[in-house]
Amino acid sequence: MLLAKLANATLGRVWNEVEERHACNILMLAAASVIPPFENISPMMLADSMMLGKDGDQIREHVDQPYLDERHPGCARVAVPRTILLEDLTEPRTGIKFPTLLEENSNPTAECRDVLYQICNLNMAFSIPFDNKQLNLQVLVGMGYRNMRIMKVKNLNLYAFGLYIQPDSICKKLGSKYASVPVAELKDHPDFYEDLLRENIHMTVRLVVSYNGLSISAVRDAFEKSLGFRLQKMNPNTDYHCLKTFGSYFREDIRIPAGTKIDFRQTCDGQLITEVDGKQIGAVQSKDLCRAFFDMYIGDPPVSVETKQDIAQNVGGLIRRC
Structure with missing residues (x-):
């Protein structure tokens, strides 16, 4: 009787496992049948996934959509080197490489690189003052x-x-304002981010496309929605003509396959310049638009909190070496 009960219980457990595995396989097949092919994902879904949604005055994730569950973007920590390094840095999640130094309109020229090699070979610290009229370079501070x-x-x-x-x-x-503030404290210093946005500092955001099905219209729609919300938040009486002009540069005939580089560059006079693979497609003269654009990365709420904090610490490292 004991042997019979034991055999019966064992067979029961085996049968339950078989049923569970069978159900799991059915669910996997069902899921595969409902997931849209990646090349057929709609531009609206892509645009929604690229932006921070707006729900009244609240920022929300699009968790209520049937086929889309948006995640917070991650970040790779970038440490500003004490000596200038010319090697590219890799964003680990996508494997995309970013140059440590970026010259306006392109990567550093041969002349700039020769000077930088001399600095590296002499092992000179980052505090060596740069003549940026000659070396018009920007430093990578966050990815x-x-x-x-x-x-x-x-x-x-x-x-x-x-x-x-x-x-x-x-x-x-x-x-002069932040040289005495410990670098570790800057990430929690709200005035620091406000000053970064207000002072029209030379900054560039480089986007490198990773998904082959991303369209220029999805990029345009995502930026228009997010920038519209941020412009209204910063100045309800702002002139939205700048946003329409900005959106008009993203023409349908522009192709952005994986690997395409899109640069958004802010100048000291409040101009936002857009380039695709080094070719300028437009420029808008608007300090409000510049501030709204970079507010997405160092404002509130940011695209990535971790990247925002890394940017603060790395910019603080630059200031300590001024």
Whole structure:
């Protein structure tokens, strides 16, 4: 009787396992049949996944959509080197590389690189003053990525981004104010982020496309929605003509396959310049638009909190070496 009961219980457990595995396989097949093919994901879904949603005065994630579960973008910590390094840095989630130094309109020229090699070979510290009229360079101070998740089954990386700041510009405008503030405290210093946005410092955000199905219209829609909300938050009486002009540069004939570089560059006179693979597609003269754009990365709420904090610490490192 004991042997019979034991055999019966064992067979019961085996049968339950078989049923569970069978049900699991059915669910996996069902999920595969409902998940839309990645190449057929609608531009609206892509645009929604790229922006921070607005629900009244609250920022929300799009968790109520049937096929989309948005995740917060991650970030790779970037440490500003004490000596200038010319090697590219890799955003680990996407594997996309970003140059440590960025010259306006391109990567550093051969002349700039020769000077930088001399500095590196002499092992000179980053505190060596730069003549940025000659070396018009910006330094990488933060990296991150944006992705979307399909049915909690597949993560789809849309793009990686890097934020660059010109050391000479940051030293002249914020050096004296924050030189004595410990670097570790800057990430929790709200006035510091406000000053970064207010002072029209030379900054660039580089987006590198990771997903082949990303369209220029999805990029345009995502930026228009997020920038519209931020412009209203900063100045309800702002002129939205600047946003319409900005959106008009993203023409449908522009293709952005994986690997495409999109640069958004702010100048000291409040101009936002947009380039695709080094070719300028437009420029808008608007300090409000510049501030709204970079508010997405160092404002509240940011695209990535971790990247924002890394940017504060790395910019603080630059200021300490002014």
